[in-house]
Amino acid sequence: MTAATIARQPGRTGLYVRAFWGLMLRDARVLLREFVPFVLRTIMNPLLFTFVFTYVFPKIGASITPGGLTKVSFATVIAPGLMAVAIFFQGIAAVALPLATELGGTREIEDRVMAPLPVSMVALEKVIWSGLQSIIAAAVVLPMILLVSAEPVSISVASWPMLIVTVLLAALVAGYLGLVIGTVVKPKQIGLIFSLVVVPVTFLGCTYYPWQQLSSIRWLQIVCLINPLVYVSEGLRTALTPEIPHMPVIAVLSALLVLLAGLGTLGTWLFMRRVID
Amino acid sequence: MAPDSSHLSLDLRDVVKRYAPDAPNAVDHIDLAVSHGEIFGLLGPNGAGKTTTIGIATTRVRPTSGTVFVTGVNVRAHPSVAKRHIGVVTQFNTLDRACTVEENLYFHGRFFGMPRRSAHARAQSLLTSFGIGDRGRTMVAELSGGLARRTQLACALMHHPQVLFLDEPTTGLDPQARIALWESVRNLRAAEGMAVVLTTHYIEEADALCDRVAVMNNGKVLVCDTPDQIKRDSGDGVLVTLRLRHANPALAEQLRALDGVGAVDPDDDVIRVHVIAGDGVVPHVVALAGADLRDLVVAEPSLETAFIALTGRALVP
Numbered sequence: 001m002t003a004a005t006i007a008r009q010p011g012r013t014g015l016y017v018r019a020f021w022g023l024m025l026r027d028a029r030v031l032l033r034e035f036v037p038f039v040l041r042t043i044m045n046p047l048l049f050t051f052v053f054t055y056v057f058p059k060i061g062a063s064i065t066p067g068g069l070t071k072v073s074f075a076t077v078i079a080p081g082l083m084a085v086a087i088f089f090q091g092i093a094a095v096a097l098p099l100a101t102e103l104g105g106t107r108e109i110e111d112r113v114m115a116p117l118p119v120s121m122v123a124l125e126k127v128i129w130s131g132l133q134s135i136i137a138a139a140v141v142l143p144m145i146l147l148v149s150a151e152p153v154s155i156s157v158a159s160w161p162m163l164i165v166t167v168l169l170a171a172l173v174a175g176y177l178g179l180v181i182g183t184v185v186k187p188k189q190i191g192l193i194f195s196l197v198v199v200p201v202t203f204l205g206c207t208y209y210p211w212q213q214l215s216s217i218r219w220l221q222i223v224c225l226i227n228p229l230v231y232v233s234e235g236l237r238t239a240l241t242p243e244i245p246h247m248p249v250i251a252v253l254s255a256l257l258v259l260l261a262g263l264g265t266l267g268t269w270l271f272m273r274r275v276i277d
Numbered sequence: 278m279a280p281d282s283s284h285l286s287l288d289l290r291d292v293v294k295r296y297a298p299d300a301p302n303a304v305d306h307i308d309l310a311v312s313h314g315e316i317f318g319l320l321g322p323n324g325a326g327k328t329t330t331i332g333i334a335t336t337r338v339r340p341t342s343g344t345v346f347v348t349g350v351n352v353r354a355h356p357s358v359a360k361r362h363i364g365v366v367t368q369f370n371t372l373d374r375a376c377t378v379e380e381n382l383y384f385h386g387r388f389f390g391m392p393r394r395s396a397h398a399r400a401q402s403l404l405t406s407f408g409i410g411d412r413g414r415t416m417v418a419e420l421s422g423g424l425a426r427r428t429q430l431a432c433a434l435m436h437h438p439q440v441l442f443l444d445e446p447t448t449g450l451d452p453q454a455r456i457a458l459w460e461s462v463r464n465l466r467a468a469e470g471m472a473v474v475l476t477t478h479y480i481e482e483a484d485a486l487c488d489r490v491a492v493m494n495n496g497k498v499l500v501c502d503t504p505d506q507i508k509r510d511s512g513d514g515v516l517v518t519l520r521l522r523h524a525n526p527a528l529a530e531q532l533r534a535l536d537g538v539g540a541v542d543p544d545d546d547v548i549r550v551h552v553i554a555g556d557g558v559v560p561h562v563v564a565l566a567g568a569d570l571r572d573l574v575v576a577e578p579s580l581e582t583a584f585i586a587l588t589g590r591a592l593v594p
Contacts, residue, residue, distance in 0.1 A: 015357065015390060022387030029384070030375045098375070110371035111381070111432065114335070115388035116360045277296065277329075277338045 019117040023125040026112075031133070042090055042137045046082040047144060053078065054149035072244060073151035080236035081207030082145060083138045087167065088205075088229050089198060090137035091174025092181065094130035099182030100190040103274050113275045123271040127175035134171035158242040162249065166235030169256040173228055176260065179267035183274050205229030210237060212245040231255040283349030286440045286472035287311040287334055292343030294329050294496075303329045304340070305496035311440075311472050311489075316462065318487035319476045320580070322590075326496040327476035328368065331442050334474070335365050348439050361389070364438030364471075368445045370425045372417040372432070379404065379413035382432050389436035396435070403431040407461065423454035430461065434469070441465070443475040447482060459486050480580045490580070492587055499587045507583045514539060514553040516582040517562055520572035521546045531565050538562070540589040546571075551585045 031038060054075035102109040112122050146153055157163055185193045204224045206214070211234050214221035224230055234247035235256065282288035287309065294304040304326045311317045319327040332338030334345055336356040345352040352359040372381050379400055386396030404410045407427045412420070420428060426446065433441060443462070447455040462473055463486070477483055483490045484504045491501040500507055521528070529543040532550055537558040539551035552558045559575060576582065 012358065015361065018390035019388045022384060022390070025387055026373070026376070026380075026384040029380060033375075101374075106374060107367070107369065107371045108373050110365075110367055111373060111385055112388070113337070114360055114363070114365055116357050116390075118357055275337070277332060 016117040016121060019115045020121060020125055023112060023115065023122065024129060027129045038133070039140070041093070042086060042140055043144060046086055046141045047148065049078070049082060050075070050145050050148045054145070054151055058150045072154060072241070075145065075149040075151045075153045076155065076241055077210065077244060078208050079142065079145045079153055079155055080240050081205070081233045083141050084170065084205065084229055084232040084236050085202055085207055086137040086141040087134040087170045088174045088232055091130045091134040091171050092178040093194070094133045095126050095175050095178030096182035096185070096194070097190060099126065099179065100185055100187045103183060104187035109275065119272055119275055120268050123179055123268050127172060127179060130175040130178060131168070131171035134174055135167060138167060154243070155240050157240060159239050162235065163239035165253065166232065166239055166256070169253070169260060170232040170235070173256060173259045173263060176263035176267040177228065179271060180263060183267065183270040201227055201229050206233045210234070210244050211247050228259050231259070282346040285310050285346065286313050286315070286348055287474055288346040289330070289334065290344045292333055292345060293341045294333060294338060295341045302496050304333065307498055309491060309498065309501065311474055313472055314466060314470050316466055316473045316475070316486055316488050318483040318490040319474070319493055320478070320480070320483040320490050320584070321493035322478055325493040327493055328444055331444050331474065331476060335363055335442055336360060361436070362439045364433035364436070364441045366426070366429045366433050366443045366446060368448065370429065372425060372428060374418050376417065377413065378409065378415050378417060378420070378428050381417060381428060382435050385432050386435045391436070399435060403434055407431045423450055426450060426454070426458065434465070437469065439471055441471050441473045443473065445476055445478070447477070447479065462486060480584065484580050492584060494588045504580055508579060510583070514551055514582055514586065515559070516576040516579070516585065517550040517552055517559060518574040518576070519548045519550065519562070519566050519570060521548065521566065521569045522571050523569070525569055528566060528569065532562060535561055535565070540585045542585060542590045549585060551582060
């Protein structure tokens with residue numbers, strides 16, 4: 001039996017691909033076991049937000065409309081932003097939360113690190129898997145906004161390539177940011193770090209207002225450029241609600257690519273340092 | 278230049294590991310060769326460099342210098358290929374807490390490219406042979422220490438490794454579980470023909486289980502041979518353990534000055550004395566201890582006496 005198994009050894013690429021697939025299967029199994037908490041975590045925040053601001057507020061006559069945007073509903077303004085938040089935090093949480101525990105106290109990442117593929121690909125698998133969850137999250141949040149809002153939501157895909165590229169880049173950037181957080185932060189502090197990061201990044205991520213409207217608060221418009229979520233929100237606005245003023249496509253894409261390269265290199269390096277002495 | 282090492286399961290050549298530029302060598306110019314089907318022990322106190330040595334052999338620690346081959350594969354140049362041939366049981370419970378016992382084995386098999394059906398089949402047969410066939414659906418977090426260790430061992434075997442590394446495999450286990458694990462390791466070697474490399478700080482474990490033992494201290498291999506040969510080479514001496522009424526450093530000094538006495542290792546109110554030349558020395562030792570003596574044990578040559586002869590201190594966990 002041993003001899004037969006060894007004789008069927010694949011080439012190196014085959015070895016990596018099969019190990020990578022095995023890691024994906026493991027993550028899929030774990031996600032399926034916790035599918036209900038996953039869905040709840042994904043929809044709770046945007047559901048409540050949409051409900052209060054696009055259903056309750058219009059009904060009680062307390063409607064919000066950003067200045068100069070009288071033609072569109074508030075729901076139209078925040079829909080891309082809520083999608084961006086869903087992608088971003090699903091991506092970060094899906095990597096950072098389990099990784100902090102697996103690398104910290106229990107070192108239960110051990111068996112996966114000993115799988116026959118380069119250690120950097122173990123990190124890549126985490127990021128790709130979280131990216132898939134991000135995309136699911138985005139796909140769940142958008143129809144929910146359309147369903148809940150009492151106001152008309154004028155969303156149409158103005159550019160499929162822009163939508164796809166933005167979602168993919170955002171999902172990977174979020175995953176690698178999660179990798180950085182998960183390797184640096186101790187398991188006990190992860191909850192704290194998470195709430196410290198989530199709230200400011202969400203509120204200052206051009207999720208509830210378009211970036212160009214910030215021109216009347218010039219300092220904030222400049223400061224929030226360090227927030228990666230800004231580029232995701234603006235990229236989705238470009239793709240979904242073109243009538244709202246948005247950041248130039250080239251700025252969005254180059255910022256996301258720079259973030260991906262930077263966070264990808266940093267996250268992979270930190271991960272390697274944690275698992276190999 | 279480099280001789281072929283494919284006939285060896287593990288081949289370490291002049292391996293050095295220094296964790297920081299100004300730190301002492303954690304592993305200090307080690308050479309080891311382990312043959313197929315051999316049970317090989319690294320014996321030494323905590324901090325001797327055993328775990329680092331295993332880490333280097335299993336791709337997890339980058340050596341500062343030196344070369345390592347596992348079944349002829351250069352570990353540093355081709356870590357992913359080397360991992361194909363390695364099974365590792367770590368010192369701590371590193372099983373995947375998000376999965377059941379069976380899933381830990383099953384996914385391990387999938388990582389190594391086993392198809393679904395055969396991964397399930399092998400997982401079940403391994404669990405059965407380790408006496409935990411009925412625990413497949415238990416979540417790992419609910420296992421006792423002994424069962425977790427058995428699960429780890431079963432998991433490491435899923436992909437038919439040619440070299441199995443066990444880091445302190447019986448630390449934290451009760452004596453019964455320890456003996457059961459020794460039995461498993463012996464059976465494995467017989468059934469699968471793999472080489473087993475284990476670290477331990479239990480002398481009796483090295484003595485009972487290992488074909489050959491490398492005694493390590495301060496990152497160096499002091500001696501590497503069969504347990505019997507190590508005992509013989511350490512002389513015909515005996516180990517005299519003196520239990521005193523209170524600690525007595527002056528007595529240790531007097532004992533050291535005695536003719537026929539080798540290493541003297543005082544530890545609180547216990548002094549271990551390695552008596553090299555047998556005849557008539559033990560009465561002198563007893564006479565020197567005098568009224569302080571509470572109890573006395575004289576042990577025949579063992580790995581423990583050999584260890585004291587080699588390192589000047591006892592190996593007490």
